[in-house]
Amino acid sequence: MTPDSGAPPSPKTTADTLKSKTSLPVIVAPMFLVSNPDMALASCKEGLVGSFPALNQLTSQGFEDWLIKMNDGIEKLKKDNPGQTIGPYAVNLIVHKTNPRLEEDLALCIKHKVPVVITSLGAVPDLVKAVHAYGGIVLHDVTNIEHAKKAAAAGVDGLIAVSAGAGGHAGTRNPVSLVNEIREFFDGVVVLAGCLSNGHDVLSAEVMGADFAYMGTRFVATKESSADPAYKQMIVDASATDVVYTSAVSGIPANFLKDSMAKAGFDVEKLKKEGAAAGKLKPMNADGEEAKAWKTVWSAGQGVSNIHDIPSVEDLAKRLETEYAEAKEELAKKLGIAPAKPKAAAPKAPKP
Ligand SMILES: Cc1cc2nc3c(=O)[nH]c(=O)nc-3n(C[C@H](O)[C@H](O)[C@H](O)COP(=O)(O)O)c2cc1C
Incomplete structure (x- = not known):
């Protein structure tokens, strides 16, 4: 760099x-x-x-x-x-x-x-x-x-x-x-x-x-x-209240999607009450396999509330760029700052 x-x-x-x-x-x-x-x-x-x-x-x-x-x-x-x-x-x-x-x-x-x-x-x-x-x-x-x-x-x-x-x-x-x-x-x-x-x-x-x-x-x-397609869809379907902050999965507090935790055998309601203090637990899923952090229990942040689709990176980046430009314009309006105007053409020289 x-x-x-x-x-x-x-x-x-x-x-x-x-x-x-x-x-x-x-x-x-x-x-x-x-x-x-x-x-x-x-x-x-x-x-x-x-x-x-x-x-x-x-x-x-x-x-x-x-x-x-x-x-x-x-x-x-x-x-x-x-x-x-x-x-x-x-x-x-x-x-x-x-x-x-x-x-x-x-x-x-x-x-x-x-x-x-x-x-x-x-x-x-x-x-x-x-x-x-x-x-x-x-x-x-x-x-x-x-x-x-x-x-x-x-x-x-x-x-x-x-x-x-x-x-x-x-x-x-x-x-x-x-x-x-x-x-x-x-x-x-x-x-x-x-x-x-x-x-x-x-x-x-x-x-x-x-x-x-x-x-x-x-x-x-x-x-x-x-990510597993079901994981991506779970993010689209989730809202912030579906995200649980717990140390139960890996021993260190992190945010996980509650439905993936429930599927892996965690008692989600109990963990919600315990929060970061739960400590690492080893629940088993229905097949008797130990829940594996990140692989079977899926992490996501509270931003899930604002995620409604599964675009390509290109489409998402282009959308971010448009939204960013709009946000700048809206902010300029709120602050009473005129958005930058294209430079005015230089006045024409008077005809002789
Ligand atoms: C599924 C998942 C896996 C992550 N793995 C790592 C990791 O390996 N190393 C790391 O530094 N951060 C990791 N993070 C944290 C992200 O780098 C980042 O800090 C976080 O996602 C930002 O918050 P946001 O998800 O609300 O946008 C992970 C986050 C998620 C959702």
């Missing part, structure tokens, strides 16, 4: 650089068992940041195949679409001792110069330096201020503020309060996550002080996602 100087880019420049490489300030969030290179490339083609978690491939070798596919794919998109903004792509790494592949996967990110590395759980200065050395940037996802400060101290370029109601391992913080507090000590890239489903939400994230919107659940329900 920056020249290969090894020196950390200034925070402001990084936000501007990343924005200049996208046509809409949207990062399609990495999602376990859902994101894949086709979905990421379709996102990049529309000028968004596409992504996937390294662990969506079973082995580091498979992960390297995906990186090659991404780099070749991006190059081809640029060649086939001259003048069009092709977004950069991102890879999510779980930086924790429970991830035995971290070292190998990071080495592959360095080898293939992954433009954006999204770290979860641990923010490590050595990793940040290694990514900066080849010109990449690091965004780190956080749900609270303690972790945000640690990540900022580790030198990350950006913080992803995962607010209450988000899909996956959501936080409990209100987005307004979380972004405001992060902005008090951090002037790098701020990305807001949680229930952002349309172009109006993207502009809202920016108005709140974020640079980018991070969209997960909205993209589970796309044609290209690897």
